Amino acid sequence: MTYNAFHPPVRTLMGPGPSDVPPRILEALGRPTIGHLDPRFIDLMDQVKSLLQYVMQTENPLTMPVSAPGSAGMECCFVNLVEPGDKVIVCQNGVFGGRMKENVERCGGEAVMVQDAWGSPVDPQKLEDALKAHPDAGVVAFVHAETSTGAQSDAKTLVEIAHRHDCLTIVDAVTSLAGTPVKVDEWHIDAIYSGTQKCLSCVPGIAPVSFNERAQHKIGNRRHKPQSWFLDMNLVMGYWGQGARRAYHHTAPVNAMYALHEALLMVHEEGLENAWLRHRRNHEALKAGLEAMGLRFIVDRDHRLPQLNAVAIPDGVDDAAVRTRLLQEHHIEIGAGLGDLAGKVWRIGLMGYSSRIENITQCLAALDGVLADLGAPVNHGAALPAAEKVLAA
Amino acid sequence: MTYNAFHPPVRTLMGPGPSDVPPRILEALGRPTIGHLDPRFIDLMDQVKSLLQYVMQTENPLTMPVSAPGSAGMECCFVNLVEPGDKVIVCQNGVFGGRMKENVERCGGEAVMVQDAWGSPVDPQKLEDALKAHPDAGVVAFVHAETSTGAQSDAKTLVEIAHRHDCLTIVDAVTSLAGTPVKVDEWHIDAIYSGTQKCLSCVPGIAPVSFNERAQHKIGNRRHKPQSWFLDMNLVMGYWGQGARRAYHHTAPVNAMYALHEALLMVHEEGLENAWLRHRRNHEALKAGLEAMGLRFIVDRDHRLPQLNAVAIPDGVDDAAVRTRLLQEHHIEIGAGLGDLAGKVWRIGLMGYSSRIENITQCLAALDGVLADLGAPVNHGAALPAAEKVLAA
Secondary structure (H helix, E strand, O other), X not given: OOOOOOOOOOOEEEOOOOOOOOHHHHHHHOOOOOOOOOHXXXXXXXXXXXXXXXXXXOOOOXXXXXXXXXXHHHHXXXXXXXXXXOXXXXXXXOHHHHHHHHHHHHOOOEEEEEEOOEOEOOOHHHHHHHHHHOOOOOEEEEEOXXXXXXXEOOHHHHHHHHXXXXXXXXXXXXXXXXXXXXXXXXXXXXXXXXXXXXXXXXXXXXXXXXXXXXXXXXXXXXXXXXXXXXXXXXXXXXXXXXXXXOOOOOOOOHHHHHHHHHHHHHHHXXXXXXXXXXXXXXXXXXXXXXXXXXXXXXXXXXXXXXXXXXXXXXXXXXXXXXXXXXXXXXXXXXXXXXXXXXXXXXXXXOOHHHOOHHHHHHHHHHHHHHHXXXXXXXXXXXXXXXXXXXXXX | OOOOOOOOOOOXXXXXXXXXXXXXXXXXXXXXXXXXXXXXXXXXHHHHHHHHHHHHOOOOOEEXXXXXXXXXXXXXXXXXXXXXXXXXXXXXXXXXXXXXXXXXXXXXXXXXXEEOOEOEOOOHHHHHHHHHHOOOOOEEEEEOEEOOOOEEOOHHHHHHHHHHOOOEXXXXXXXXXXXXXXXXXXXXXXXXXXXXXXXXXXXXXOEEEEEOHHHHHHHHOOOOOOOOOOOXXXXXXXXXXXXXXXXXXOOOOHHHHHHHHHHHHHHHHHOHHHHHHHHXXXXXXXXXXXXXXXXXXXXXXXXXXXXXXXXEOOOOOOHHHHHHHHHHHHOEEEEEOOHHHOOOEEEEEOXXXXXXXXXXXXXXXXXXXXXXXXXXXXXXXXXXXXXXHHHHO
């Protein structure tokens, strides 16, 4: 094999993540590495924790970034809160609910599945029924924003129901955090995890998590040690400064923390409410364009994530051909369907820094052009005027 | 809390890791993010795998970077190779052998500990005795290069002994890889893990691992699923292209892979043998300086890691005061003692890009100055001439 320097092409990232990373975050990422026990790095860790509390809308002291991708953030919540023999209600309405089931079972727990159609939100009544049928359940887990379908569930209501039945809650906010409201304290979420590469527009590889006092109590009173040493919050807590003295646990990904800090600063500067509004407005413009073209959303209006737009691929259109041409000719990445939706939908992300007007017009123009060129049944030329009308309003 | 942009100080990193990251790796790290399923990224993954095979001296197809720090690399080897009820011989001669024990127990295995003094290598005879006493053991685990003490063990011999007793081997090469010879195929190591932030001089956060055919056979024929979903090699293999088609598993830390690729390229350009030689030569110079100053190594000459120099803190000298002055006045980071050696030793790293002549002279001059200023019993002024004599030879 011949080896050579890797110079990535410049893409416009409009898939389900990673989203576009702004230049100032990339610049922060590449600053000189310092030691993970350097007093200056400890200061940075404190700022990162505090900024994460802001973005997650929580005062939980146990709020920190796990040094691994979002899927490790999920595993972190499960291995700390589920013990062998525990019964966990898992609400599934897409790929990631299925992954939660895997996690429960690998913890030695029993997963009771509550199924909803892919593209629908989790049905609160079904959760209520499952909790009545399984009064011995101790944990309820669900995905707030299903990355595989673009559907958002009513986290506040689901947590309320779980608490009425004396269950802890584990919430997946990988795609929602900083794109739509996620209010950990107001909604009384017990454990939550997210990722950096979606609406935070940071590089992939880190998973913010937060645990409230109830969750922390359970972690501190387990019958068995968590099965993971790397993700054991009792140990990670020591490293991230819950005690008087910071204890070495693992070597933090120093440069990734520079980038996360910069990404969180950007959200703080914009203001969370403004970021939610921007995601909402830009979604309306993209939606107007896509619908004018003749494309159909697979999630009903009330449960649609503004940051992740899943549309049905028109009959007879070659999924891969369209995505390949968008990537090769226009340098735009959109997402394929996942799991049961493979080949059936496209997922168009407007997450974080990718949620910009220029991305919307660029994507609509390119998609319209490629589909028309392939002879797909679209209203050629209708998308941009429709989007511009919304943007001008 | 007031938030502001984080501009790290420029340090000279001569602790136990992270080591200095060269500018060209930092520059690669900050290149534009692309999708983790982008065909160009897939090409990069193939190069990274092939370069890792070179650096690990192996043709194992199952050679790849785990998307998390070295301690997750350790956990990856254990959760895949140890099942509930398995007996594992763990050789401990420092902190990281103790962490291996934790891993075995969290996998539901039984750890049989073979203890050697901290600062000594693992004694092959003790391993042989333990294997005779425990014929039902299935795995032997040991640390090739103990980061907590600076001692190197004879990996080749230990693996031979383990194999004679029909055990698989798990080897920690976090601090040795690219600093001293690590020959996975020639030594028949079954499973090995390392980190990026030591002699590869890459940013921290990624753990290269490799499994040979015997290990892969065990992974493919487990009685139970590994307890970790994130680290399950059966799934990770699908993502890193062992099958015909790449299956989505998690989102790779894209930018960290740019940096790792660049770091591996640098080792390839220098040549592994040259890198080993450079680490050896620079160690000789540092050693001459430290010994001329009057400091004593805690590891005997034959088992000393050239890249990690552990010296006893002279009686009456304030450990923290010295390290703080080195950091604040000279911007040099050296390592404190860990575990049983806390307060007793300093660990001076010459790893990867930190293993440069200018670092040696800078460190010796600063340490000599600070110790003399604190009235420590050192031969003030003797260190630099001694080191220079070696460098001139």
